[in-house]
Amino acid sequence: MIELRHLRYFIAVAEELNFRRAAERVHVDQTPLSRTVRDLEEQLGVTLLVRAPRRLKLTPAGSKLLEHARMLFTRFERIKRVVCETDARYRAPxxxxxxxxxxxxxxxxxxxxxxxxxxxxxxxxxxxxxxxxxxxxxxxxxxxxxxxxxxxxxxxxxxxxxxxxxxxxxxxxxxxxxxxxxxxxxxxxxxxxxxxxxxxxxxxxxxxxxxxxxxxxxxxxxxxxxxxxxxxxxxxxxxxxxxxxxxxxxxxxxxxxxxxxxxxxxxxxxxxxxxxxxxxxxxxxxxxxxxxxxxxx
Known part of the structure; x- marks a missing residue:
């Protein structure tokens, strides 16, 4: 099952194009970060990153996923804000x-x-x-x-x-x-x-x-x-x-x-x-x- 954690880690890697910097950004070790991105690729059945010895590069599928993952998190933050505002307005009768x-x-x-x-x-x-x-x-x-x-x-x-x-x-x-x-x-x-x-x-x-x-x-x-x-x-x-x-x-x-x-x-x-x-x-x-x-x- 794809979780928000998979997408959050992928966005960090896709934007940094570096596993070490991405791991520092999301505050996890580099190994579980890399394993989570691999797991995401396996679940989707696509290659998201081209892993060269000194650099990473997004595949077309990776670029498309980055675009939609960003939109998803923007929408999720909007949902959280609406829910919190509703809770703040709610009062017992x-x-x-x-x-x-x-x-x-x-x-x-x-x-x-x-x-x-x-x-x-x-x-x-x-x-x-x-x-x-x-x-x-x-x-x-x-x-x-x-x-x-x-x-x-x-x-x-x-x-x-x-x-x-x-x-x-x-x-x-x-x-x-x-x-x-x-x-x-x-x-x-x-x-x-x-x-x-x-x-x-x-x-x-x-x-x-x-x-x-x-x-x-x-x-x-x-x-x-x-x-x-x-x-x-x-x-x-x-x-x-x-x-x-x-x-x-x-x-x-x-x-x-x-x-x-x-x-x-x-x-x-x-x-x-x-x-x-x-x-x-x-x-x-x-x-x-x-x-x-x-x-x-």
Whole structure:
């Protein structure tokens, strides 16, 4: 079998026309070099070199082989370069966990912008409950997560990346449905739909904070496991609700009226990651730096 070694040794001999200089050039002894060129001639069934006492000369077959062998090595080097460049560009996927059934337009914009910024880094998105997101971050099954917030955890960092105004949700036949704006205290006078704490903990805690601030004893009429279930209950007239404007843009429905609040109240979205030592992976650092630019005061 002809190997690259045969051709590399032959090129050295054909260009030097001297076995000693060729052996020095490829860093082998002269004897194995000469044996390898003989082996090449035997495998090809041709004479490549005329061996005179004081000089070597290429035969026509030798000249043709030298021409094509040079082209072969040029192509081989080009292949190596392309392969190395591809390897250098390759990155393990950025694994993102999305909790709380989040469907905000800014989240989609975030991913779209990141793909434009880092097109060679695959993006893997997994939807999961907030409790599973926390566990996945701890086990490093995902690199980064998005949520309405989780309980304080020494292993996990979380920071706000954007917020949306809070809006009131009422059924079409509700007395507040025709208002252009409503005060939160007026809304909280009616029975409210709440999120279940075990399913949407971050969103429930943010909404509870609003209710505690503006109402002494808000009445919770029903609890929902998902944002879609939350809106369905409002549409069914089981109670009034609040939601961030981003989700109501996504979940626009004819059977729910969205009324702006008079107060400047926002629902916050957080990006989360595990603390790692001595430093975060380079791709994760880049993504977090990019995500921080998305915050609009």
């Amino acid at each position: 950025l694994r993102v966990g999305v909790a709380d059934g989040m469907a905000q337009p800014r989240l989609s914009d975030c991913f779209l912008g990141w793909r434009a910024l880092a097109p060679d880094i695959p993006l893997e998105i997994t939807e999961m409950p907030a409790s599973e997101l926390l566990a996945a971050l701890r086990r490093e099954e995902v690199d980064v997560g998005f949520s309405f917030g989780i309980a304080e955890d020494d292993a996990i960092a979380q920071e706000m990346v954007w917020d949306y105004p809070l809006v009131a949700l009422v059924p079409p036949d509700h007395e507040l449905a025709t208002r252009e704006v409503v005060q939160i205290s007026e809304l909280l006078a009616f029975p409210m739909i709440a999120c279940r704490l075990d399913r949407l903990p971050g969103l429930r805690q943010q909404m509870d904070a609003v209710r505690r601030h503006y109402a002494a004893r808000p009445v919770i009429a029903a609890e929902a496991r998902t944002l879609v279930g939350y809106v369905i209950r409002v549409a069914a007239g089981l109670g009034v609700g609040v939601a961030d404007a981003g989700h109501m843009t996504t979940l626009r429905r004819a059977d729910v009226v969205v009324v702006p609040l008079a107060e400047d109240i926002c629902i916050k979205t957080y990006v989360l990651h595990k603390h790692r030592h001595p430093a975060l992976p380079e791709v994760l650092q880049r993504f977090l730096a990019y995500a921080r630019t998305l915050h609009q005061p």
